[in-house]
Amino acid sequence: MKERRIVAEVSVVPLGTGSASVSEYVADCIGILEGNKEINYRLTPMGTILEGTLNEVLKVTQQMHTVPFAKGAARVVTTLKIDDRIDKELTMEGKLKSVRMRKPGVKT
């Protein structure tokens, strides 16, 4: 039996780095997702959307959370939002599709 997949959003923010830019941290977090066959992802301007089993999503979130420390940050605030339902399959694309059916011109 296939394990249930969830859709989630993760955001990893380093504090006290001395620079207001975080793109190098985001790029390294994305590096963790590349080559991971269990996770689909998509970067947005405000975070990273993940699709996978809850266990796998928690595992990569923990890995992404570690990235800024490895680059010298002293503090990291990571936010994870999990959307999980058992009455139908949940995918990134499926969630957008159900809005598009009601609102054809929606910008995604």
Added chain:
Amino acid sequence: MKERRIVAEVSVVPLGTGSASVSEYVADCIGILEGNKEINYRLTPMGTILEGTLNEVLKVTQQMHTVPFAKGAARVVTTLKIDDRIDKELTMEGKLKSVRMRKPGVKT
């Protein structure tokens, strides 16, 4: 002088509706953004990204928050995350671009 623009993410969730689906609420929230010339938006699988002045973003967030009540929901949980910087211009596309420069193949 042009007022500073921010990038934000808003998510509006109705509680106690009797249905686990929320796409009709999301579609109506998007309806508020259509035709608003002050706000750029983009729907993601986990929320709606907004780009505009802080005042305008707060105004539309308040309007989007009202949508589920108008459709009969008794309770609404709305989350707004604001990203605001004064050292350089902030746009949805600019944020993605700075990650793309470091990670050319990133999926967006």
Added chain:
Amino acid sequence: MKERRIVAEVSVVPLGTGSASVSEYVADCIGILEGNKEINYRLTPMGTILEGTLNEVLKVTQQMHTVPFAKGAARVVTTLKIDDRIDKELTMEGKLKSVRMRKPGVKT
């Protein structure tokens, strides 16, 4: 008629400050709430709970968001979560009380 009150949580995080500590920013944000007769608040280890009308909560959130810029930060990420219901009165204490009724020893 009395305007409906909501319960919310706000968190204001400065980026690129060169220090991993944020307590001085939090203290100044709390300064904005002191003396405000329209808002009840309570500081937690992860944010500030606000109780007031939606308009008033949005107003003080905007003021709190400005604090780190006034102290020299170049970037601020502010998160606001709004809990709003129309079927019964919502207060910080009432929300804790309904859990306490079911779980008498709960630590708050």
Added chain:
Amino acid sequence: MKERRIVAEVSVVPLGTGSASVSEYVADCIGILEGNKEINYRLTPMGTILEGTLNEVLKVTQQMHTVPFAKGAARVVTTLKIDDRIDKELTMEGKLKSVRMRKPGVKT
């Protein structure tokens, strides 16, 4: 060597339950924390603050996330915010204390 502890906030929201009240779900989530010697917790009007190792916090978050499904909910949205620093020990009480030192009358 003692493993580093983090402070986090978790919120578990069931969707489509037919009732706008969530206190019975919150009470059952708290039940998971009672008797767990690895985790300190504190309920706030907007979520539950957790203090423990990252591994332990992720473990109980996953358990709390499961509660509404066991009670019949079809969909659950869980939010976890992790605050983690390596330059000093992080505790719920320590975080409040550093604000109190700067703002003696702060309500907590």
